[in-house]
Amino acid sequence: MNLGISGRLTRAFIDSPLTPLLLLAALIVGGLALLSLPREEEPQISVPMVDIMVTANGYKAGDAVELITKPLEDIIKAINGVEHVYSVTADDSVVTTARFFVGTDEDTALLRVHEKIRANIVDLPKGIPEPVIIGRGINDVVDFIQHRRAEGSALRQALLEAGSIRFKPIFLTATAAMIGAAFIMADPIFQGLAISLVFGLASSTALTVLVIPCVYVWLRDDEKEVVTACRANNTCRQR
Secondary structure, three states: OOOHHHHHHHHHHHHOOOHHHHHHHHHHHHHHHHHHOOOOOOOOOOEEEEEEEEEOOOOOHHHHHHHHHHHHHHHHHOOOOEEEEEEEEEOOEEEEEEEEOOOOOHHHHHHHHHHHHHHOHHHOOOOOOOOEEEEEEEOOOOOHHHHHHHOOOOHHHHHHHHHHHHHHHHHHHHHHHHHHHHOOOOOOOOHHHHHHHHHHHHHHHHHHHHHHHHHHHHHHOOOHHHHHHHHHHOOEEEO
16 A cells, blocks of 8 residues: 555654654643743734924925935935835925834834934935924734724835735745645545645635735725826835
8 A cells, every 4th residue: 555655754653662752842842832932812013113204395306306315215224123115205295114124112113213313314405304203003903904094004005015014924824834734745535635725825825915905906096196196206216
């Protein structure tokens, strides 16, 4: 009888005298992990974000991009812990958003931005008022897209932020599960189940990170005219 890979592995573990020791070690490691790792009733993922708002009276959007937005982005990118920088430039105003790495303390992120802006304010044009700095964040308890929309963010911007934050954990979780299911694909009895698991996880991941955002844009995008105008004037920038 052809046992396949899974059958041979099972036989090896059954016949091995080390199997009880491996099981005991796994139980001990699992117990230590439960005791040592912090637990929360509602686990959260903190993603600090800081808005830097500049009043640029008299500046057209094109001039503001070159004289204010680009220097401001360069200042923000040099801050330790900043993962992404987004900017929206319009006539008489510039708003730059710094998004920090997941898990960064919100107060620490806000303090870093304050200190960096004050130390490099000379890089901005003379006569520009000191930027207004406002801290905010995203938690994993409230939906990312709905949370950002409630704060006034454009739908497409909210989708980009949510996707960039959630892609890694979604991808790693799905990949780990698919690798585990792949080991029983050679088994003649459970092969159908393994195939269903692998392709089900792959399709659900694609739906989550690709299809659902597209459906959001198709059904609920109320920023099409704004995005078109920004692109035409080259005043909406994202880095």
